[in-house]
Amino acid sequence: MTKRHMEPIVWLLFSGGGVVAAVFLPVLVVLFGLAIPLGWVQPDYDHLHAVVSHWLTRLVLLGLLVLMLFHSAHRFRFTLYDGLQLRRLATPITVLCYGGALVGSFAALLIVLTL
């Protein structure tokens, strides 16, 4: 079955996303999830726009988002399998998790390209 051949690839994406999230996620949450919304720091919009639309930032963002989405999907799949004892629903769970990550990755690609 093709699923067996897919397994190493999703584990690779899981690990890549795990490293990226371990290194960058806490600081991103502090900055964009708390500091800026709550007004602790107030970046100038034009400056922020210029930084985000630089091609290097777009590339990094795309890589970050895709890896994090697949990391999340892969781990959540096993959370449902083991945490909630849902292994008998393996097929729909697999389709929903990776399908969601694929849709998200495609959305990330569009957002980064049309920024």
Place this chain on the structure above:
Amino acid sequence: MSAPTTYRQPVSRLWWMKKRTYFMFVMRELSSVFVGWFAVFLMVMVFAIGRGAASYQRFMDWAASPIVVVVNIVALAFAVLHTVTWFVLTPQAMVVRLGGRRVPAVKMVNVAGRTVPAATVVRVGGRVPAGMVIA
């Protein structure tokens, strides 16, 4: 698939509430929900930045609403849990040998702690926090 012929003891759905280490394992796995949440959050933010200053301001006003702030505080807690457990687990999954000897896990985490941007890495005094290792 044929039914298993051997007896399997049914496992309760709340099996992970019985022991601290099991609980930490499930919390670690649950960090995935918040990794996904923040990936989507960032995506919407970048989209809003692309749509102009007014749209960016609307996004930040939404992000400042109490519910979103609370979700992001929880997300931060899970992000830190992920970072700590990830650096604790990596040396166990990845065996590095130097001069025929296995590099001790603590050293690898310390090296990562120095090379990786220091602000994002929580080094618990170079030691493994009790109950964090579930290999």
